Amino acid sequence: MKILTQKHFQLSYPMQKLLSKFLLSVVILILAFFGATQAQSIKWHDFEDVYFQIRGNQIFRIQLPGQTSEVFVSAEELKTENNTVLNIRDFTFSEDRQKLLIYTNTKRVWRLDTQGDYWVLDLESKKLQQIGKGLPESSLRFAKFSPDASKVAFVSEFNLYVEDLGLGEITQLTFDGNRKLINGTFDWAYEEEFASRDGFQWSPDGKRIAFWQLNANQIRDFYMVNNTDSVYSQIIPVEYPKVGESPSPAKIGVIELSSQELTWLDIPGDPAQHYLPRMEWNSPDLVLLQQLNRKQNQSRIFAVDVLKNEAKVIFEEEDEAWIDVLSSWEDVYALTYRHEFQWINDRKEFLWFSEKEGWRQLYRIGLDGKETPITPGAYDVINLLRVDENNNRIYFHASPKNATQKYLYTARLDGKGKAEKITPEELEGTHSYSISPSGKYALHQYQNTYTRPMAEWVSLPSHKPLEEARSIAANLSKNQVENEAEFFKIKTEDGTEMDGWMVKPNDFDPTKKYPVVFYVYTEPWGANVKDTFGVGRNRLYDGDMAEDGYIYISIDNRGTPAPKGRAWRKSIYRKIGRLNISDQAAAAKQILEWDYVDPERVAVWGWSGGGSATLNLLFQYPKIYKTGISIAAVANQLTYDNIYQERYMGLPQENLEDFVAGSPITHAKNLEGNLLYIHGTADDNVHYANADMLVNELIKHGKIFQFMPYPNRSHSISEGEGTNAHLKKLYTDFLKKHCPPGGR
Template identity: 75%
Template sequence: MNPLRKILLSWLFFSLILISCPLSAQNFQWGPDGNSYFQLEQNQLVKYVLPSLEKQVILSEADLTPPGESALRVRDFSFSQDNQKLLIYTNTKRVWRLDTQGEYWVMDLQSKSLKKTGKGLPASSQRFAKLSPDATKIAYVSEFNLYVEDLASGIITQLTKDGNRKLINGTFDWAYEEEFACRDGFQWSPDSQKISFWQIDANQIRDYYMMNFTDSVYSQVIPVEYPKVGESPSPARIGVIDLASQKTTWLNIPGDPQQHYLPRMEWNNPDLILVQQLNRKQNHSKIYAVNVSANEAKVISEEKEETWIDVLSNWENVYGLTYRHELKWLNDKKSFLWFSEKDGWRHVYSIGLDGKETLLTPGDYDVINLLHLDEKAKMAYFHASPENATQKYLYRIKLDGKSKAERVTPALFEGTNTYTISPSGQFALHQFSNSFTRPSSEWISLAKHAPLDADKSIEANLAQNQGPKTVEFFKINTADGTEMDGLMVKPTNFDPSKKYPVVFYVYTEPWGATVKDGYGVARNRNYDGDMAEDGYIYISVDNRGTPAPKGRAWRKSIYRKIGRLNISDQAEAAAQIVKWDFVDPERVAVWGHSGGGSATLNLMFQYPEIYKTGISLAAVANQLTYDNIYQERYMGLPQENLEDFVIGSPMTHAKNLQGNLLYIHGTGDDNVHYDNAEMLINELIKHGKLFQFMPYPNRSHGINEGEGTTAHLRKLYTDFLKRYCPPGGR
């Protein structure tokens, strides 16, 4: 399921970034002038000025060393709005996917004095600390409650007192965090007088109990509040705390909290908050403008969809530590930008506080990411690839609602191009790679796409970054006329007169496309060796329903058909491929992780005549075990169409297993729970099916924690593949 996002984002996709900088992830901030940036290097804070790229050390390691202590190891940093203070995040701990818990220090940049916040709170327990807009206070969450601290006096005030694991203030439960990328759950008002925050009531959500059998002679129970598909959402509400009176006002938003989600909230002015409400099926979105003092909510925008409405872009870097759901405001905050697929393509709209909507990016193409909006020049810059869904380029368009998009990326850079544009719009960091060109970068003058340093430009160094063209891209056409993209790497010293084994890599679900023209795209991270050298053909195909920039119809066609449409598309492609002269139809393997693990099982069980060997990792074997937000978004409600969940689940088809199956799952997987493994094992046993199974104790969804784990997994994977799908031409 969607957990493969972490793996895909960190390995397969090259720089799928919205606005955050690709220089070094979260250790990057633009300067207030819009033409300089700050970055951490060797535990120093340095500043680069564009276009000269002159480097200045702003804070040395000595400056980042509190008296009598070791130097702070900075995980992240941010500046106050007046740029007089620096907020430093350190001593971090992982919470679910990311290390969003730790300690915060505030540095006065004039005196270079350091002050630790949160005195008296448990060590490394602070989350999402933010300086107030006037830089006099700091707010943060600790142990499910919200605090504010006066920077001058050091006085800490606890703003909420009812928080616990089941009543969550200022942050979110597992499902909201995983599926809506909601982690940071509070915001300062623009005048620094109020704080708005989410409260998630998980008291009615049943716990899933994970078991730790290895860290003690007695087993340990680890509960996770986890709403399975078919369970009502965790009720959410938004409160506004007036800091002077410490009174909390709960926003009066219509609707049953158990049948709606509140995935977005943002201040417009000190008395106006915008809130997005999404119904349980996630196909009806409303944007409310809430007058805080009157506590009145008015719908200013509404959208309905037959399938689902994406709250997130599938192309956003939602697992970046500093990812924020921030609106882009226009016209002195009288309107804001919003994505919608209502015309069949993913486009950017301007929505006014009066509800008036304007399409800003018309055309038959998808806007992958909005990068920069120049209101003065009335121009927007964004990533798109209208001609080739495996690639990505920079485009711009005039904001008159009727112009055509113009490609900015030169034709030379065919492949994946990622841009980070300075707030001034004058400069950009351009990153490029393709399947045979190692990633490289350059600073450019945006207007003419001209490198600031010609000698260090991508073009000047292109030849030395290029390697052999081992990846071949191809098209597969199904019987109903659907065209799918595929990629293939043939064995080294390929002999077309011989037949070779083929290994398919699959993901297939709505949160992952695998066929990308980027460097390393065809690398099998689990194979211990070189697949091409050993004599394997490696292939991946993107079916309908994957988040490729091919339009709404392509992406939404999978609604209520996960486990069917994606599987039949993959099998139809494989059926054509195994007829190629150089493919051995008796040596056909398939593998995948998470959603790809589920697809592997379904392919092995539903099409045993094609797939002879399968390796499935962390798979959802029973769709009724996964979380409600993801599963109901793409499949509907099991109370209404249970048969779709059943027929799409691998477990339903396990009785058809004929080939060689290796199934792998971490027992500490908080995402795709271990019960999937035992349910599937029981079903296979019932039908007398022989298979191999490897549980990894206490490993989470990525199966990468613990000494020796990665090496062991690679050896296990490779040994099984070579044994049952031997390499080499015959």
């Protein structure tokens, strides 16, 4: 249910399936300042202050600080034998930087296009050769060079392969892979909930490959039905572990390439009752991996001696609620995202996030288990940006004073001293940074509710613009507009203080009463209240809500991933569908007492987890919410996947009552107002079965409502000609009919 934030709707909701929040914001910010030709995300050189960009079908090399640009790989160099120029989706360098691996002709697998074709370009000889010839087109995944660049390993159709570049010989390394026995990549649940996609790694000496194998044979298939592409229905099976079902057993194998001998690492515990979300080589003979128990409240890091096949725990922690393997603050939907250990001190230590002291802080952990806090304090480290080991410095995002904003901070890598804010004080709002390997330069991006996205290049740690004329400060005034959204705080009777934003009608008259529309998400994977440009816009509304006379509001309740500390975020444990709902209702109750709010015209809407919240608010608090539009909602918590639902709710075998109490279907009998329920029949995330169950329950209790299934559309309801326009019209017509706009 981790899908929708207001930002996704600002940009065209279907794009959320393809790009992460971070990449989307980078695209907008660079577009706003540098223009469309430089809107591609940058790829840093490993150790020089140089970055690369894809522009058209060419790769450019840009040198800092002068921003001198040159064609690094031309379209002519990417012409194949049939005179077709490769369309570059992504590229990676070999370690010696003499070869380039080009990713092209891609296909989407679940969220991202992680399947395609790969070509190798020799940067000296200009020889261009395709990898995996003879295998099905667009079937290769996660291809990567061996350390000496003599070979390329990849996954195709659930099996591992390695190709000798000199000889052109392909060697198959695993032979048992299929849809249910997955080698070198992951099943739906691991990918969706842990962002685990790339499932194998070369050893540092290139002699071995370590890889995951997931056995989904005991995972029941969920069947989706395609009724639109043939006169006979087509069944689409998805191996999908529902909450309460044991996980797909995962294990890690190591293949000795010289002999092709396979060894399965001896990892303690029952593989059907734990997860292995992270694995990485430390040295040619040592692998580190993270094991998470099924409830996801115990984490252990093992150091595995590959030659002896012995695993030793070097770090472990527990949490009364859950331990986050990743957070919504990370770039988890980026094509190249990986759970990497951040190594320091010649790989004798690594950096690690933990909330054990009440805040999300960074620690340095030694292979001997010794730990040192490096960002102590009462604030959350939102995400780590760069480690500048030469200068004993790290850079990270944080916002200790305002959870709706984000700034650049630095701290000493040795943990001594306090964190320092680098972002200029006068630029209040949301900042993002991409920092060069040396830590000397950064692409700085800035926006707030009344400032269009802007970008500049700065030097660090001084934060001085590289080009004064193109700096944010020099161009700030012409990028600022009248502030539409205003932020507010609301404190409920139990003392809970929540952040919110509000957009009032253009011709607002405080003597009149206006309808209010609440936009909700409310679950642990999304926060809506952020100080960003366009935050109060509703892209599903066909028109201008402020012009038509609506008050538009969003509030972040307890449990949302705001940088407010562990207690705020984890108070929702085992209470999804209750705590978040009561918080929202308590805030709405106060808002309805405002003189200019019409308590008879109150609407709420949301998508995915927000759709679930919409249903719960409409059903549990029918005296407050009169109209609701729910899209792609989980109506019954027992229908969602085990990793997400058990992380936040526990095991239904132990506390079934919490799942029942938090499910909208339990409260459907209380519907009094106007409901529009929308769902795509080919939703592989929140299954369409939720719609059938909810509709059945509403019919049982004689409730009248509107229902719109979108045939063969996924969770984004983006496929098919005319879909977006139809959805906007449906949404808007229903809202205007049942919650009429305008002051009275």
